[in-house]
Amino acid sequence: MRLSILVVSLFTLISCASKKSPEALKAPVNQHMVAATVWFQTAAEVKALYYQGYNFAKVTLDQALKKKSAKKRAVVVDIDETVLDNSPYQAKAIQENVTYPTYWNEWIDAEKAAALPGAVEFLTYADQKGVEVFYISNRKPNQFKQTLNNLKKFGFPIKSEANILLQSAESNKTARRDIVSKTHNIVLLVGDNMNDFTGLYDKKSVTEKSKITDDLKADFGPKFIILPNPMYGDWESAVLNYDFKQSEEGKDAKRKSHLRSF
Secondary structure, eight states: OHHHHHHHHHHHHHHHHHHSOTTTTSOOSOHHHHHHHHHHHHOHHHHHHHHHHHHHHHHHHHHHHTSOOSSEEEEEEOSBTTTEEOHHHHHHHHHHTOOTTTTHHHHHHHTOOEEOTTHHHHHHHHHHTTOEEEEEOOSOGGGHHHHHHHHHHTTOOOSOGGGEEOOSSOSOOHHHHHHHHHHEEEEEEEESSGGGTOGGGTTOOHHHHHHHHHHTGGGBTTTEEEOOOOSSSHHHHHHTTTOTTSOHHHHHHHHHHTOOOO
């Protein structure tokens, strides 16, 4: 009897394992993302940080509107993890044991990214105040239609398709911000990545990024609104010395080398 139960149990385990993709059966490559993604998807603190960021953005905008401006005013926002929530993609990558860009196109095509807390309300407020909203994202041009549809689904204000500037030649957003600056006075930038604010951070080391942030400390709040994203970003690129081709063991060692203990 016990032997029969053991055989059935082994068969069940083998059967379940065979249904998984070959990638899912390999050693975990996303273990470092689990806590970050669970936190992002479950913590009330995450919602609070978004509400706090967008509440303060409204205060900052109101202050800017009291000042005269020769140009029409604009607010520039990033898209991913700034106005739209892509954490289900991170969860999929963890479950399937794959890394970006696997499944990314499928996720974009699904147009299922939810609006993040406070985002629609703030940008609608800005739009109603006559402030034009521009979305500068490093999504690719072939993802434009899906991105537009996803934003429209949640009622984000979009004056025209020209207000969505996706990545073309380079990931650095400076040139695209300059396009907006030619016709508008950018009074506020909102993002989850330091490169959403200025090109000064581009390809800089962890130490350099920290120093630049200290130098720009007066701009956080009055000009820049930073939102939480522990799942991915240029912060991780800097930790890995911008080398994503190194082995998983090498990446793990690089991450742990930045831990400060006592």
